[in-house]
Amino acid sequence: MEPMRKETPDDQPCGSRVPKSKPCPRPRPGEAAGGCSFDGAQIALLPITDAAHLVHGPAACAGNSWGSRGSLTSGPDLSRYGLTTDLGNNEIIFGGEKKLRESIDYIAGRFAPPAIFVYSTCVTALIGEDLDAVCGEASRRLGLPVIPVNSPGFVGSKNLGNRLAGDALLQYVIGTEEPDSDLPPGINLIGEYNIAGELWSIEKLMNQAGIPLTARITGDARYKEIACAHRARASMVVCSRALLGLARGMEERYGIPYFEGSFYGAKETTYSLRQMAYLLNDREMERRVDRLTEREEARLAHDLKPYRKALKGKKAVLYTGGVKSWSVISALKELGVQVVGVGTNKSTDDDITRIADRVGDEAEYISEGGALRILKTVKERKADLMIAGGRNMYVAMKERIPFVDINQERHRAYAGYEGLLRLARELTGALTHPIWELASAPAPWEWEESGDDR
The missing domain is CATH 3.40.50.12380 (Nitrogenase MoFe cofactor biosynthesis protein NifE, C-terminal)
Structure with a gap:
């Protein structure tokens, strides 16, 4: 095999000729559309399945994203427990650090986890809780890693929360064992x-x-x-x-x-x-x-033949973000699906460069606007289906647009060779489902008015 660094740019299959990306820029404070910083930190850390995850704030914050994502575990499920200090009015007025210490001690005694992640929230950040000091003291006293995650929701978007979670891992976890x-x-x-x-x-x-x-x-x-x-x-x-x-x-x-x-x-x-x-x-x-x-590629090419026949020439609007904004385009092109609209609101500049490498000027770039802008693109570009997150599913159903869920709430795995085959099945099923013919047909009372005997 030739070393991959010797390949010419045109030979490289996934945009590796693009320079390495820079981390996402820090959003403006309060810019939390599509999820807050606290939500993003939990998204990044909750999949650590054997650790305890404690939300320091009112009970409502614990329900922000807990249990709503499709991240699965093959073993421990302690991360699925919705643990919170449940601050009330008294703690918000007089301080909740005492309750935080008691909660950490309870979790350590009740579950004996290998580590406890403690998340700040808007409330505890605003009242000035010293999360680092409390976690540090508890860690020394219990002989257990108690890791502060300083990502209150008001500091920025979900993407910033992902980054803050990564900073916490680098500072407190990686390299400690x-x-x-x-x-x-x-x-x-x-x-x-x-x-x-x-x-x-x-x-x-x-x-x-x-x-x-x-x-x-x-x-x-x-x-x-x-x-x-x-x-x-x-x-x-x-x-x-x-x-x-x-x-x-x-x-x-x-x-x-x-x-x-x-x-x-x-x-x-x-x-x-x-x-x-x-x-x-x-x-x-x-x-x-x-x-x-x-x-695997030979086997997949054989298995995809009937689906490629059904999907060839179909048009899709893809509304997602991050790595999926360009990598799913590659998967769709392999299936014969043309992407005529693509969301870029959660993509880095280098993600957008990779999108351009794959679709050029053929697709409309949707940077903002939500469901209304997506629907407009679908109609203007005469798209056959919508591939987006679950929040857009009901909009697609109301507008009678075939829909496939691609975001984190989904229950279908699309990664790898088997995943591409599964995606082909889902797309074909969405397009050929008999409900679309039924939904497009006149209502029974319209048949009667027109004198149709059907």
């Missing part, structure tokens, strides 16, 4: 949250290729593996908008190189597996990856 001596150094997967079990499909491919996985950050993760992430040989950033800053920090602090990749689409998956093997500098592993990817 050592892995077992018999485990080979491998790859960190950064920004993969195991939505609908996608990480398991990725792990299966890595195992078949013999690529060791050091740490999952943070889908279906365990606290210790993240604490040992500094011993990895390389990192793959799956979602650059969320945790690119963490990857850069690990490169600067521990000398761990990283690359940005995706597992949406066969070509993207193949590139990512090859790049992992290349960075691990293992020739035999590279050969195994070549054999695996050739076999």
Whole structure:
């Protein structure tokens, strides 16, 4: 196999010719449309399944995003507990640090977790709770990592919360433990949250290729593996908008190189597996990856034939963000679907560059406007279906537009080769469902008025 750094830009399948991205810019305070900073921090850290996650604030904050995402676990489920200090009026007026200490002590005694993450909220930040001091004192007293996550909702958007969560991992977790001596150094997967079990499909491919996985950050993760992430040989950033800053920090602090990749689409998956093997500098592993990817792509090409026939020439509006804004385009193009509109409101400048590489001037870029703007694009571009998050599903149903959910609340895994086949089935099913013919037909009373005997 030729070293991947020698490939020409036109040979590279996933936009690797684009320079490495910079972390997302810090949003303006209060700019929390689409989710607040507290929400973003929980999205990034709640998938650490064996740790306890304590929300320091009113009970309503604990219900902000807890339990609403499709991030799955294969083992411990302590992270699913909705733990909160449940501050009332008295604590808000006179201070809630005493209640926070009591809550930490209760969690440590009741659950004996390997670590406790404590999240600040708008209320506790505004009244001046010293989260760092309380967590530090509790950690020394209990002999247990108690990690402050300073991400109150008012400081910015969900993307900023992702970044603050990554900062907390780098400052308080990564490098604090050592892995077992018999485990080979491998790859960190950064920004993969195991939505609908996608990480398991990725792990299966890595195992078949013999690529060791050091740490999952943070889908279906365990606290210790993240604490040992500094011993990895390389990192793959799956979602650059969320945790690119963490990857850069690990490169600067521990000398761990990283690359940005995706597992949406066969070509993207193949590139990512090859790049992992290349960075691990293992020739035999590279050969195994070549054999695996050739076999999987051939099998997938055969299985996709009927779906490509049904999807060829169809037009779609894709409204998502981050890595999915460009990598899902690659998957859709492999299926013969033309993207005529794409959301960019949660994408970095480099994400937008990758989008342009794939669609050029053919698609409309939707930077803001929500459902109204999406519907306008669908109608103007004569799109056949909408691919977006669950919040737009009911809008699509009311407008009788075939819809496929692509965001974090979904229950279908679309990563890897099997994921592309599953996406093809979902798209075909959405387009050919008999409900659209029924919904477009005249109502029974309209038949009667027109004299139709049907």
